[in-house]
Amino acid sequence: MHRKISDRLFERACRVIPGGVNSPVRSGRSVGVRPFFVKEAKGCRIRDEDGNVYIDYVCSWGPLIAGHAPVQVVEAVMKAAAGGTSYGIPSRLEVELAEQVAALVPSMEMIRMVNSGTEAVMSAVRLARGFTGRNKVIKFNGCYHGHSDCLLVASGSGLATFGIPGSPGVPEELVQHTMSLRYNDLDVVEEAMEHMGGDVAAIVLEPVAGNMGVVPPRQGYLEGLRRICDRYGALLIFDEVITGFRVALGGAQERYGVKPDLTCLGKIIGGGLPVGAYGGRRDVMQRVAPEGDIYQAGTLSGNPIAMAAGLAMLDIVRRDGVYEELEEKASHLAAGLGRAAEEAGVPMTLNRVGSMGCGFFSRHPVTDFETAAQSDTRAYAVFFREMMERGVYLAPSQFEAFFVSLAHEKEDLDATVEAAGEAFRATAA
Numbered sequence: 001m002h003r004k005i006s007d008r009l010f011e012r013a014c015r016v017i018p019g020g021v022n023s024p025v026r027s028g029r030s031v032g033v034r035p036f037f038v039k040e041a042k043g044c045r046i047r048d049e050d051g052n053v054y055i056d057y058v059c060s061w062g063p064l065i066a067g068h069a070p071v072q073v074v075e076a077v078m079k080a081a082a083g084g085t086s087y088g089i090p091s092r093l094e095v096e097l098a099e100q101v102a103a104l105v106p107s108m109e110m111i112r113m114v115n116s117g118t119e120a121v122m123s124a125v126r127l128a129r130g131f132t133g134r135n136k137v138i139k140f141n142g143c144y145h146g147h148s149d150c151l152l153v154a155s156g157s158g159l160a161t162f163g164i165p166g167s168p169g170v171p172e173e174l175v176q177h178t179m180s181l182r183y184n185d186l187d188v189v190e191e192a193m194e195h196m197g198g199d200v201a202a203i204v205l206e207p208v209a210g211n212m213g214v215v216p217p218r219q220g221y222l223e224g225l226r227r228i229c230d231r232y233g234a235l236l237i238f239d240e241v242i243t244g245f246r247v248a249l250g251g252a253q254e255r256y257g258v259k260p261d262l263t264c265l266g267k268i269i270g271g272g273l274p275v276g277a278y279g280g281r282r283d284v285m286q287r288v289a290p291e292g293d294i295y296q297a298g299t300l301s302g303n304p305i306a307m308a309a310g311l312a313m314l315d316i317v318r319r320d321g322v323y324e325e326l327e328e329k330a331s332h333l334a335a336g337l338g339r340a341a342e343e344a345g346v347p348m349t350l351n352r353v354g355s356m357g358c359g360f361f362s363r364h365p366v367t368d369f370e371t372a373a374q375s376d377t378r379a380y381a382v383f384f385r386e387m388m389e390r391g392v393y394l395a396p397s398q399f400e401a402f403f404v405s406l407a408h409e410k411e412d413l414d415a416t417v418e419a420a421g422e423a424f425r426a427t428a429a
C-alpha cells in the first residue's frame with residue numbers, strides 16, 4: 001500500500017495546521033504512522049486519496065452507527081440545506097428532535113441543543129453548579145468529557161494516548177474544584193463524599209467508559225453512584241456522548257436501569273454532523289436561560305442541517321431489531337478477534353458492551369484506567385500498522401474503542417478476523 005498523495009497532503013497540512021490534524025488522536029503518532037487522507041466513504045469502507053480502501057472501525061469516533069453516508073441521512077441533509085443552512089431563529093426540526101430524544105431517553109425531560117460533546121458536558125456542569133450552588137465536581141480517571149478547562153484532569157482519549165496529565169493553559173484555579181477518582185470503585189467516592197459531599201455539585205462519568213479503551217461499569221457501580229448523589233444532594237451526570245443510542249436505544253441508562261439527573265449527548269444524535277445536547281430533570285433544566293438564570297447559548301445551536309441529520313439517524317436506530325443486529329455483529333467480531341489472538345499466542349483482554357469494544361494488549365482484566373494503562377501499547381502499535389496494511393482501520397490508539405456499525409456485514413467482519421490472525425502473528429513475532 002502506498003500513500004504518496006496522503007503523505008504530500010500531510011506535509012502541506014503540517015505547515016498550516018498544528019500537527020497536521022484538527023484533533024490530536026487523528027495524527028497516528030502513538031502508533032507510529034502518518035494519517036491517510038480520506039477521499040470518500042460509504043458503508044463501512046473508506047477510500048483514501050491514493051485509492052486504498054479500509055474497513056473502518058473508528059466510524060468518525062462513534063457517530064456513524066449506520067456506517068458512512070447512509071442514504072436517509074444524506075437525503076435529509078440535502079433537503080435541509082436547500083431550505084437554508086442556518087437561521088438563528090427557531091425551526092420545527094429542533095422541536096421534533098428534542099421531542100424524539102425526550103421520548104427515547106425519558107430522564108431527559110427537557111433538552112438544549114449545542115454543537116459538540118464538549119459543549120454539552122461543559123454546559124451540564126455549569127448548570128449543576130448553578131442549580132446546587134456548589135462548586136466541586138467529581139470525575140473519574142480515564143473518562144474524557146471533552147476539552148473544557150475544568151474537566152481536562154486525568155482525562156482519557158488523546159490525553160491518555162499521549163500521556164498528558166492535564167494541559168498547560170488551564171490555570172490551577174480552574175481545576176481546583178475538580179476531583180478525579182478511580183473508575184469503578186465506589187469506596188473512593190464514599191470516602192471523598194464523606195469529606196466534601198456538601199460541596200459537590202455533581203458526579204460526572206461515562207456510564208460505560210469509552211475513552212480508556214472500553215471499560216464497562218461493575219455491577220452495582222452506577223446504582224451506587226446514584227445512591228451517593230441522592231444522599232449528598234449532588235447531581236448525577238451521565239456523559240452519554242458515546243453511549244447514547246449506541247449501547248441501547250435509550251443509552252447506557254436504559255441498558256443498566258439507572259436514571260441520571262442530567263445526560264449529555266453528542267455523536268450519533270448529530271448523524272455525523274457537529275451536534276451535542278444536554279438535558280434532564282425539568283426542575284434543573286428550567287434554570288437554563290432564558291427560562292432561568294444560568295447562561296448558555298450558541299449561534300449555530302439547533303442548526304437545521306444537523307437537526308435533520310439527527311432525525312434521520314434516529315429514524316434508522318428506532319427500527320426493530322437494530323440493537324440485536326449490532327449485538328450479534330459485534331459479538332461475532334469479538335469472538336473472532338479473541339480466537340485469533342489466542343491462536344497467535346498474543347495476550348488480549350477483550351471488553352465489549354454492545355457494538356463498542358476494545359482489545360487490550362494485556363493478560364489482566366481491565367476495569368479502570370490504571371489497569372488499562374498496563375496494556376502493551378507498543379504491541380498495539382504493531383498490530384494497528386499490520387491491520388492498516390491489510391485494509392482494516394482501527395483507532396490509532398490503544399485507549400480508544402472500536403465501533404461496529406449496521407453497515408458492517410458478516411463478510412467484512414470475517415475479513416477483519418482473517419486480517420487480525422495475520423496481524424497478531426506478526427505482532428507476536
Ligand code: PLP
Nearest residue numbers: 116117118144145146241242266
Ligand atoms: N464526552 C465523551 C464521552 C466523548 O467521547 C467525547 C469525545 O470523544 C466528548 C465528550 C467530547 O465531544 P466532542 O469531541 O464532540 O467535543
